[in-house]
Amino acid sequence: MKKRGIGMASIFYGTGYGNGFPDVSSAVVEIHDDGSATVLTGAADCGQGSNTVLAQIAAEELGIPIEKITLISADTDCTPDAGTTAATRQTYTSGNAVKLAAAKAKKILLDFAAGVLAVNTIDGLDIKDGYVYVKTFPQKRISVAELASHARFKGNRLIGEASFTTHSTMVDPETGQGAPYYPYAFATQIAEVEVDTETGKVEVIRIVAAHDVGRAINKIAVEGQIQGGVAQGVGWALTEEVELKNGQIQNPSFTEYLIPTALDVPEVTPVIVETYEETGPYGAKGVGEPAMLPTMPAILNAIYNAVGVRITELPATPEKILKALKEKEQKNA
Amino acid sequence: MEMKKLSLTVNGKLIEREVPTNIRLLDFLRDYLHLTGTKEGCGEGECGACTVLLDGKPVNSCLVMAHSAHGREVITIEGIGTPDKLHPIQEAFLEAGAVQCGYCTPGMVLAAYALLKENPNPTREEIKVAISGNLCRCTGYNKIVDAVELAARKEGK
Amino acid sequence: MHERIVGQSPWRVDGIAKVTGKAVFPQDIYLPGMVYGKTVRSKYPHAKITKLDTSKAEALPGVLKVFTARDVPGHNGHGVLHPDIPVFADGKVTSINDAICLVVAETQDIAEEAALLIDVEYEELPAVFDPREAMKETAPKLRENGNIAYHLKIRKGDVEKGFALADVIVEQSFKTSMVDQAFLQPEAGVATVDERGHIVIYVATQYPHWDRTEIARALGVSQNMVRVVTTAVGGAFGGREDMTVQIHACLAAMVLKRPVKIVYDRSESFKAHSKRHPMYMDYRVGATRDGKLVALEATIIGDAGAYLSWSPNILRKAAVHATGPYYIPNVKVDSYAVHTNNPFTGAMRGFGAAQPPMAYEAIMDMLAEKLNLHPFTIRWRNAFERGSETATGQILDMSVGLKETMLEAARRFGWNVEELK
Structure with a gap:
């Protein structure tokens, strides 16, 4: 018989290295003669999309299109150390570093613009669509390209460098008291599964995944992180296990170590909750790791909801489910 | 090492080379032609990263010996579109956010290409079946399915 | 919010390269004169190495050198917090996948054939797995x-x-359960010595700057002599934090003055990185x-x-x-x-x-x-x-x-x- 069940799970996740570890990212931004710009960051893009997100942040801060940004990343001969691509930290930590570096380069340009546009402070100036303009009198404007080339000809260099440190406090080793991570991300996922009581096989029908990411710098990329995280959670819950025998891996292949295929991952509805973290770039926190955390427990809770057995040892294989069902039957008999 | 002449069409071009008899089609494409868009992820036909079209049908090029492609037609990702002239499927992958690390992407694009040739209006379920031999660890497949649907709509126009 | 690009979803900046197969992963790099490395790993989870004879492997035509612990000029270890993972096992192995040596040869096939000729004898030690x-x-x-x-x-x-x-x-x-990151792109790297005499490695990593620190420490050279270039990275999920091919490839390139490529197959990938x-x-x-x-x-x-x-x-x-x-x-x-x-x-x-x-x-x-x-x-x-x-x-x-x-x-x-x- 096929039985359906629904399970819920919520999590929190402390982003960043944490525990007082130096969690620093550095970046350099240079605006060129024609108003285009180069960003240097040590952040490695492992596929999650930091090159795109950091370019978006630089483009936003400089008020120029993303096509005018060249982002060079993760080459130790020419990019500054941005820390590791881990701990859900690159959008937050390197995002802040790039934003600060871009703001410094921009300030040099605006200082020069103040003279050209005859305003007495840069507070009234902004950059939008490739123009520096007076916010309260937008018809007074000059193109970034013209301004940058003029400023550079006068000997100005439009270079900003910045480092950003995520703050955290070491915990006391005897009591664990302290403030080890900042900021925390939060999430709730609800899964619906169908359990075949004859075969023990679990099919995940659908998952809704709501994540507090602070702010999505790139909406589709955030959704992709959530859906990808859910897929890894599905695998962890149901099939994945490195089998060891005397310390030797028994299944070092994709034939025996089963990661989910397109037929195993359900339709995932990502829900982006934006809470605008004040310390994050444009309000962003991160999503990489939290994406996968609620999936496994939500599926296990859904299995219980469907057939009344609680799997307490991963993965929830058909054999384990059948065994648990049998034990339950014997207990009830 | 025994050598033998291999003659086949790759992305519309006739190629003739003297190559060892024991190499896989994947090795021939990568090591001899440097068509490195075809990736190796597992070497045993499980992951689909090495998918190419052999006489129009998707195959795992890690499971095909190079010489068994003699006289046949191979299309790799390099034969689908170029940065200047993307194929609608490639465009759809970018638009839908179906690319993350990109290692499975060439194989996925080829699997989608083969599907849409046979079935221009697939359902989501049919798309999932068609790409189920191609593993992706990053995206959770949802956006890849979105991309293939989008490509079908684009090509239908 | 009034942002213009933040909150939108522009195409990935590396997207066109990735959908057309042009994105370069380390596997995709072919340099003139490039040679190939194959790692030999421990067969026992806890053992003394009583004999390590590389002579038969080194005698095989096409083999350039077999690197072992005694070839590591600097610190024989690496690790993200504490450098306790041996570059090559030195008289002892603590887990089944410890690297014993690296065979470097003119072709991948020769390197793999030579790897089978490495003669290692072990004296097993009591081990614990729980x-x-x-x-x-x-x-x-x-x-x-x-x-x-x-x-x-x-x-x-x-x-x-x-x-x-x-x-x-x-x-x-x-x-x-113990789980593998199972990123799609197995570990790979190409190391070479550039025109300045600097050691350069093209590798898929999560943290190039820390890799540089650890490569320099193992090679006994200053950090400015090492350049880590991150290629396209085929997923990581934590599994590329501790290094795998980096020191091996750089050491071989430094000594042999030839570009050295190391590519793991899926099985070795499972064995080499953390879980x-x-x-x-x-x-x-x-x-x-x-x-x-x-x-x-x-x-x-x-x-x-x-x-x-x-x-x-x-x-x-x-x-x-x-x-x-x-x-x-x-x-x-x-x-x-x-x-x-x-x-x-x-x-x-x-x-x-x-x-x-x-x-x-x-x-x-x-x-x-x-x-x-x-x-x-x-x-x-x-x-x-x-x-x-x-x-x-x-x-x-x-x-x-x-x-x-x-x-x-x-x-x-x-x-x-x-x-x-």
Whole structure:
């Protein structure tokens, strides 16, 4: 018989290295003669999309299109150390570093613009669509390209460098008291599964995944992180296990170590909750790791909801489910 | 090492080379032609990263010996579109956010290409079946399915 | 918000390269005069190496050199926290996948053939594979100060008093599995010596700058002489934090003055990189009739495997997240990272905060069932909000969108959240 069940799970996740570890990212931004710009960051893009997100942040801060940004990343001969691509930290930590570096380069340009546009402070100036303009009198404007080339000809260099440190406090080793991570991300996922009581096989029908990411710098990329995280959670819950025998891996292949295929991952509805973290770039926190955390427990809770057995040892294989069902039957008999 | 002449069409071009008899089609494409868009992820036909079209049908090029492609037609990702002239499927992958690390992407694009040739209006379920031999660890497949649907709509126009 | 690009979804900046097959992963690099490296790994989980004879392999035509521990000019070790993973095993192996040597040859085929000719003899040592066994006094000692690499205590309030207030108590043990990151692109790297005499490696890594530090330390050269160029990275998920091919390829390139390529197959990829910690989690949680959590006690034991990697940080993270996102006034957690002779464990997506949800989220449902509450309700009544205090005493003075995520997810499942609060 096929039985359906629904399970819920919520999590929190402390982003960043944490525990007082130096969690620093550095970046350099240079605006060129024609108003285009180069960003240097040590952040490695492992596929999650930091090159795109950091370019978006630089483009936003400089008020120029993303096509005018060249982002060079993760080459130790020419990019500054941005820390590791881990701990859900690159959008937050390197995002802040790039934003600060871009703001410094921009300030040099605006200082020069103040003279050209005859305003007495840069507070009234902004950059939008490739123009520096007076916010309260937008018809007074000059193109970034013209301004940058003029400023550079006068000997100005439009270079900003910045480092950003995520703050955290070491915990006391005897009591664990302290403030080890900042900021925390939060999430709730609800899964619906169908359990075949004859075969023990679990099919995940659908998952809704709501994540507090602070702010999505790139909406589709955030959704992709959530859906990808859910897929890894599905695998962890149901099939994945490195089998060891005397310390030797028994299944070092994709034939025996089963990661989910397109037929195993359900339709995932990502829900982006934006809470605008004040310390994050444009309000962003991160999503990489939290994406996968609620999936496994939500599926296990859904299995219980469907057939009344609680799997307490991963993965929830058909054999384990059948065994648990049998034990339950014997207990009830 | 025994050598033998291999003659086949790759992305519309006739190629003739003297190559060892024991190499896989994947090795021939990568090591001899440097068509490195075809990736190796597992070497045993499980992951689909090495998918190419052999006489129009998707195959795992890690499971095909190079010489068994003699006289046949191979299309790799390099034969689908170029940065200047993307194929609608490639465009759809970018638009839908179906690319993350990109290692499975060439194989996925080829699997989608083969599907849409046979079935221009697939359902989501049919798309999932068609790409189920191609593993992706990053995206959770949802956006890849979105991309293939989008490509079908684009090509239908 | 009035941002123009932030919040949008432009195409990935590397997207066109990736959909056309032009993106360069280290596997895709072919340099003139390039030679190939093949790693030979341990066959035993804990053993003395009594003989290591590379002569037959080195005599094979096409083999340039076999590198062993004695060829490492600097520190023979690396690791993200503590450099205890040997570049090459030096007289002893602690896990089955320890690198014994690297064969470098003109072709991949020759390197693989020569690898089979490496003659290694071992004298097996007693080994331990279960972290709970490894904690015992009688277990084989893998480190001078014992096998417990890390222990963190969290003590908040008074758990006994807390349990005394509880109307229901749930006690349950859980175990998570060892998991592989299983990124699609197996480890690969190409190292070369450039026109300045600097060592350059093209590699897929999560942290090029730390790789540089560790490569320079192992090679005994200054850091400015080493350049790490990150290629396209085919997924990582934590599995590329500890290095694999980097030092081997750089050492061989430095000595041979030829470009050296190392590509792992899937099987070697599984063996070479860290895994997710399997954790044993024993939980006891109490709640009052209205579903308020009053006390939590947990012991978490993580299998660190043979090397330290990030284990202390991971078991710290497990302890800090042991309560779930819920306010609990009385908490006692003991979290341990324990060495065994299993493959070493390290970073994987979630990093120690991934395992405890299996326990605390099961227990929330178990308590709810006993109290006849909806799973939503018990979570809602204990959920962190801005200003809440965690088990470590941290005040959550930041954006806390937990309740919004609960509402949003529940509404999409058609739950009547107003009734369930």
